[in-house]
Amino acid sequence: MVLDSLSGALSGALRKLTKAGVVDESLIKELVKDIQKALLLSDVNVKLVFELSKSIESRALEEKLPKGVSRKEHIIKIVYEELSRFMGSDTKKEHLPDKKGKVVLMIGIQGSGKTTTTGKLARFYQKRGFKVGVVGADTWRPGAFEQLKQFCSENNIPVFGDPNEKNSIKLAREGVKFFKEKASDIIIVDTAGRHREEKGLIDEMTEISNTINPDEVTLVIDGTIGQQAFVQAEGFANATDVGSIIVTKLDGSAKGGGALSAAAATGAPIKFIGTGERIDSIEPFDPKRFVSRLLGLGDLETLLEKVKEASEAEDYSKLDKDKILSGKFDLFDMYSQLEMVSKMGPLKQVLSMIPGMGANLPTDMVEVGEEKLTKFRIIMDSMTMQEKKNPKIINHERIRRISRGSGTNQGDVKELLNQYSMIKKFLKGMNKRQLRGMKGKMPMMPPGFEM
Ligand SMILES: Nc1nc2c(ncn2[C@@H]2O[C@H](COP(=O)(O)OP(=O)(O)OP(=O)(O)O)[C@@H](O)[C@H]2O)c(=O)[nH]1
Ligand SMILES: [Mg+2]
Incomplete structure (x- = not known):
């Protein structure tokens, strides 16, 4: 987590x-x-x-x-x-665009995560039905446009840019114009983080800002720098009107608490946090929910939202929460569950949002990647209906047959079955009431928290 x-x-x-x-x-x-x-x-x-x-x-x-x-x-x-x-619960923040054709200018120092976050933000809005446009106005980093385009292309996010153009102000201006004409809901402009000198960077940023007149300037800060975030944020705030902050790389950063509190202390709202390298690894930042999760009190709302989002993206009507929680689920359920989880992000991250799971997650809950999912699907195609409905009957002989039929090895089949029984056992142990009781304002107490 x-x-x-x-x-x-x-x-x-x-x-x-x-x-x-x-x-x-x-x-x-x-x-x-x-x-x-x-x-x-x-x-x-x-x-x-x-x-x-x-x-x-x-x-x-x-x-x-x-x-x-x-x-x-x-x-x-x-x-x-x-x-x-x-963590900034007093600051007001609106995660969705508050007007049509909203222009967001991304700024931040080299390597803070601007380009990645630009793509993530675009994806975040695209998933919510907004028409997005991304402008690449970084003319300093070699291959900047390619990086942005590649990151966005998987999801058909349109990117405006020209790797041969050296004038970033022109690019920003034309890009915004291009997407305004296309009636985009939100236009996100990625800028350079490297420059020959810091003053040059600030000057360019100011000039772009004056030219495109953004509705919001978003500062991207690397969460691994800890409390240094304050100095950095102040520096940018002095040069331009920082409207929101995104703190990245909070996955695995030991200094994340320092970065978040420092960013919050500047008074600008932290709107999102970056939690990984993938395009979906972004979360709207809500201090209350975040702290409740941090304290191990669970954050059911975020979890439910993610589940909803993933199931809206494709129709996973098969997913039956009660069935899953009671532990009575079969390989079909596991597959759609894993497929959904792979869309939401690492399993561990998702499970940590369940009240009471807190930091006590079993460490052997592995992340199931796309590749493995494909393999699982192939293996399942070689199983009989009966085996899929009741995996218990799959003995050694059946494993051999399934592996031969699917062109995988027996270890792969066993891994699928292990994964299945691990998740089944884990979900069975979860108390249904834990999930239901979270509706109130005060987060629910995890087990072991006798009052
Ligand atoms: N683990 C993790 N890595 C991240 C996250 N956000 C960005 N990164 C990684 O950080 C590195 C730098 O990200 P970029 O998006 O290229 O940073 P940038 O600010 O655009 O960099 P410049 O264009 O050079 O100024 C990349 O390797 C990203 O994959 C995050 O939330 N978590
Ligand atoms: Mg960049």
Whole structure:
């Protein structure tokens, strides 16, 4: 999951609280200390950590307990609220374009992820039914246009550009004009991150901005730089009117907490986060949901949204949540499940959104790639209907027959069956109520969080 270690440490701190006998001042202080430690390890700025812990501590000690709420619940709520605020829950953000022909200018330093994020954003809007257009106005990076075009072409996202044109301002102007004439809903302009000198980069960015007059300037920041994000964001904000921020590479970054809190501290809303190299690895950033996931409280809404999105993309009417959760599912279900999950992103990432899964996901839940899916399909084609409906009957002899019939080896067939029983066992163990109870405002407590 995104920010694995921070999430583990924070949910560990909360678990300690819920397991404790009495809640007194020293316990609260210990909780605050644990949270401080977790944040500092994630490269959050010391001053920010200090401010946050002070407000958690004083609220936890001084606030009157609302009726019907236990002291522990109240403290968890405070931690949740304060951390959400810390991640920018007070800033207003609208993820969908608020006007037709909206022009978004992407800026950021070299390698921050502008080009990748441009494609991801275009895909995000395209999936939601918007007509998108992408403009490549990076004339500095060798092969910049090719990179952008290649990333977008898989999904038929139209890209405007010219690898031989050296004038980025002209490209930006013509590209925006081109897509406006095509009545695009949203036009995203990718710019250069490298330049001979920093001043040149800022000048070019300002000139492009003045020429195309974007509705929104989006700053892309590399999440692996941690609290340095603040200085970088301030630098850009001084030169241009930064309307939103996207923090990338939060997958596997140990400093992600620092980057997010630093970006939030600039006051510009963080609208999206990048969670991988694939075109679908982008998530709208909602501090409340994010923090609830970070704390191991689960984020069912995001999960359901993703499920909905994937099933809308193609019709997976076969998918029956109750059937899956009860563990009574067959190889057909597994296949459509895996197919859907592969559209949503790594399985582990998806599962981490289920309340209670938190950081305690089984590490052997492997990611199933496209290639493997194809192989699984071929193997399944060589199975009888009975075998697909009831994989239990597949013994050694049948495995041999299936592998021969599908031109795969026996290990492949066994892998498919292992995958099946692992997922089945895992889903069976999930409590249905865990999924249903998440509708309220306060996130549900995972198991082991006795109140
Ligand atoms: N793991 C991971 N990698 C990312 C993410 N976003 C971007 N990258 C990778 O970061 C590298 C740089 O991304 P680009 O999109 O080319 O960055 P850029 O800002 O356009 O770079 P310049 O054009 O040189 O300024 C690429 O290898 C991307 O695949 C992310 O969210 N997660
Ligand atoms: Mg680029």
